Amino acid sequence: NRSRPCLQYQIKRCSAPCVNFITKSAYHQDVKEVIMLLKGQSNLLSKIFEQRMMEASYSLDYEMAANYRNRISALRELQSRQGNIFPKNKNIDVFGLDEMDGVVVICILFIRFGDINGHRCYTFRPTLGEDSRMILEAFIPQFYSRNTVPHEIIVPSVGEINREIPEYLTKISEHKTKIKTNVRGKRAKVLANAHNQAMDYLERYRESRENYSNKFNALYKTLEIRGSVESIECYDVSHINGKAIVGSKVVFTKMGPDTSQYRRFNIKTAKSGDDYGALKEMLTRRLETGYLDEKINTLPGLILVDGGKGQLNIAYKILDELNLTKISIAGIAKGHSRNPKFDKIYILVNRKPKLKILDRSTMNFVQEIRNEAHRFALTGHRRKRSLTNKHSILEDIEGVGPKRRRSLLIHFGGLSSVQNASADELSQAKGISAKLAHTIYQTLHK
Numbered sequence: 001n002r003s004r005p006c007l008q009y010q011i012k013r014c015s016a017p018c019v020n021f022i023t024k025s026a027y028h029q030d031v032k033e034v035i036m037l038l039k040g041q042s043n044l045l046s047k048i049f050e051q052r053m054m055e056a057s058y059s060l061d062y063e064m065a066a067n068y069r070n071r072i073s074a075l076r077e078l079q080s081r082q083g084n085i086f087p088k089n090k091n092i093d094v095f096g097l098d099e100m101d102g103v104v105v106i107c108i109l110f111i112r113f114g115d116i117n118g119h120r121c122y123t124f125r126p127t128l129g130e131d132s133r134m135i136l137e138a139f140i141p142q143f144y145s146r147n148t149v150p151h152e153i154i155v156p157s158v159g160e161i162n163r164e165i166p167e168y169l170t171k172i173s174e175h176k177t178k179i180k181t182n183v184r185g186k187r188a189k190v191l192a193n194a195h196n197q198a199m200d201y202l203e204r205y206r207e208s209r210e211n212y213s214n215k216f217n218a219l220y221k222t223l224e225i226r227g228s229v230e231s232i233e234c235y236d237v238s239h240i241n242g243k244a245i246v247g248s249k250v251v252f253t254k255m256g257p258d259t260s261q262y263r264r265f266n267i268k269t270a271k272s273g274d275d276y277g278a279l280k281e282m283l284t285r286r287l288e289t290g291y292l293d294e295k296i297n298t299l300p301g302l303i304l305v306d307g308g309k310g311q312l313n314i315a316y317k318i319l320d321e322l323n324l325t326k327i328s329i330a331g332i333a334k335g336h337s338r339n340p341k342f343d344k345i346y347i348l349v350n351r352k353p354k355l356k357i358l359d360r361s362t363m364n365f366v367q368e369i370r371n372e373a374h375r376f377a378l379t380g381h382r383r384k385r386s387l388t389n390k391h392s393i394l395e396d397i398e399g400v401g402p403k404r405r406r407s408l409l410i411h412f413g414g415l416s417s418v419q420n421a422s423a424d425e426l427s428q429a430k431g432i433s434a435k436l437a438h439t440i441y442q443t444l445h446k
Helices: 024-038 042-058 062-082 132-144 164-173 186-223 275-292 309-321 360-390 402-412 415-420 434-444
Strands: 092-100 103-112 115-124 152-154 178-180 231-240 243-253 263-266 302-306 328-333 344-349 352-356
Touching (some): 024 042, 042 062, 092 132, 092 186, 103 186, 115 132, 115 186, 132 164, 164 178, 186 360, 231 275, 231 360, 243 275, 243 360, 263 275, 275 309, 302 309, 309 328, 328 360
Parallel strands (some): 092 152, 152 178, 231 302
Antiparallel strands (some): 103 115, 231 243, 344 352
């Protein structure tokens, strides 16, 4: 719905397809070039640009020729940073591995057409008895079940790799795949590079987790929470005009977000647009389960609700009914004009909501948790709304299957025409009897 391009077009970082400043064919060409670059075909792309630059120059279109010259310069700068590690026909994945304090990091360098084309890192927490070799052996088949298998894979020396793994990779890729461990020369250098990437990622991972622990401690102190709090649960509700209501629960521990404990709630009993009712249903379903079996569903030390005094009172009432008042609760209310700077935190003092002032760092942490709950709820709401929009009222009519629905839509040209048709007109569609036509008419006009 834009009428003019944004700043990205002005600074020449976008071709403004949103306002039709570029033709479809030219835009598709840009997409094709980006795909070539991501695949590591920068040399081929450079040759294409050189040819176009010469053609533009011969046509006296010097501005376009200069544009292609700048693109070629940018490509060469990118190539110089990557370096030609292997011959251009080599596609290799290199696995680096590092571990510390019960955390294992695997980092993969992707070499495409001889150049390093990017990397990806994954973290693991080994169970009792698992070592890095076992994790690597379990990870490789799982990773390549969803990703392209190269002809060669280099892994660190963590012990003898199961021979069935290269056989499996060869089978799913339909080409021979080798897994190498003891390597020398260029391969040893790039393996060391992958190991360094894993070390850096693990260090950053540990620092971020240590930072979360400090944030937890600061929040406990500020909210005057007694005892040990191992987790914080935050609840939010998402809907549009009371439709497709979805609630969310996100969990943060001292190690950061614990996505394995995230949960969405399809609100069943609360009325349309009743945020209080939706929150009550969510908390009741969650806490009753945890109350009955604490071993399976560990109860949180702090419950954070997205809302102000009203939501806080609802949460306390449920905790009181379940005799779980040992769990601390707080509410975060959106500020004026939904500006995060004006967000307010409420806690209970003598069973009454009271405004609590937090320092900037602690407030940012609470907002991070709230925003994650909102994101998770919104994603579920959009998915539910999408499924609702795809649902046709014809699907709810007994005796009208896919073939008859298709017959009706083809005969009348759309659902609105079907709804406006009489029973006699409906019976004219292929496969629709007079009795069924009457049923369809009655259902559509209830």
